[in-house]
Amino acid sequence: MxxxxxxxxxxxxxxxxxxxxxxxxxxxxxxxxxxxxxxxxxxxxxxxxxxxxxxxxxxxxxxxxxxxxxxxxxxxxxxxxxxxxxxxxxxxxxxxxxxxxxxxxxxxxxxxxxxxxxDNSRDNVVKEVQRLGDMFGTRTAADKWLQTFGARYDQLAAQIKSAWRNGQPPKVVAQTFMGFAAQMSGAQVLGTYGPDQVTAKQVADLSAAKPELVFANEQMDTGTVLPGTTVRQLDLSNYPTSGNDLLTVYDDTATKISAALKG
CATH class of the missing domain: 3.40.50 (Rossmann fold)
Known part of the structure; x- marks a missing residue:
């Protein structure tokens, strides 16, 4: 970024x-x-x-x-x-x-x-929340939040999996900082791009991989990533979408991916 x-x-x-x-x-x-x-x-x-x-x-x-x-x-x-x-x-x-x-x-x-x-990947969130909880002297509250996070994460991952087409994980191209979305959705990542502007060669190579979706980074907008194709692009956020609640990142991401797969 x-x-x-x-x-x-x-x-x-x-x-x-x-x-x-x-x-x-x-x-x-x-x-x-x-x-x-x-x-x-x-x-x-x-x-x-x-x-x-x-x-x-x-x-x-x-x-x-x-x-x-x-x-x-x-x-x-x-x-x-x-x-x-x-x-x-x-x-x-x-x-x-x-x-x-x-x-x-x-x-x-x-x-x-x-x-x-x-980094919103599951393992990193657990590691960082525990580290900060120890630092702040609030580890009990941190562990309680992590229990809620783990349960919500599993629920949302299952929600996305139920939307897989023909029971197969989606094939995606992901912006380099959208790894957490690919991880939670169980997606098959065919290629990544960013943080710099996508080059013509990258567009050609990524398009040739025939992805179903592009996981774009809302905070680093580069416009249409694969112009000239019908690949659906999802603008996803690393930042909370409501207040300072990290769980909203996962809720919003799961909602967008599930809707795209069902659509």
Whole structure:
């Protein structure tokens, strides 16, 4: 998900001094007026990290990048973002969101900056939620969520399998960050593309494989992946589709794939 981030990071570097100056006006009254919560205060750069944090049991989570912004590295942080970081115990970010550590440093925060492996594959979700639960001291809540996640995942995988045509797994082409969707659906992946623009040769090769579906990445829109074909393209999301609830990613993905197979 590294597209277009270079220019944004450069602009952020230029405006860093202004952000540092601006945050003083927002935090100058001190922390005494800030509400006290039990458990850690977590700042997440996007709703994706926030979803992992809440799955792990964090109940006080602030998101920096508004959900309306599809590609998080495009966001230009504001002084109010620094104010949020100044009150954080943990700042969660992904490596492709390089502005996250700059936010923490600019705010002078003592928060622990934690890189989250943003991969929605089942094994990674279990690993990351357990790791964050241990870190936050909320492992009991994390384990409870993981029980719900495991049951929901199995249910949705079965739902998709029941929609397989002639009892055969769908043959798909998947954007490189849509592996979790292929895994949950039991799809046969004929090829992958991205994160860069699809070349003419890739279009020819992927089309020749004769997939039934394309699993496209909504956050990294490249238009029609296989133009000139009748292959149905599904725009799927890695980010929560409602609030910071990671389960909505799987619900929405299963709904779209099942409907496409039945249709």
């Amino acid at each position: 590294a597209l277009r981030r270079g220019k944004r990071f450069a602009r952020f570097g230029i405006g860093l001094a202004a952000l540092i100056a601006g945050v003083s006006a927002l935090t100058g009254c001190g922390s005494s007026d800030q509400p006290h919560h039990d458990g850690p205060n977590v700042v997440a750069t996007s709703t994706w990290e926030a979803a992992f944090a809440e799955a792990a049991g964090a109940t006080h989570v602030t998101v920096i990048v508004p959900p309306a912004i599809k590609h998080a590295p495009d966001y230009d942080p504001k002084p109010s973002d620094l104010a949020a970081v100044s009150q954080a115990d943990y700042v969660l970010y992904a490596p492709f969101e390089g502005f996250a550590t700059k936010i923490k440093d600019a705010a002078g925060s003592s928060a622990k900056v934690v890189a989250v492996n943003l």
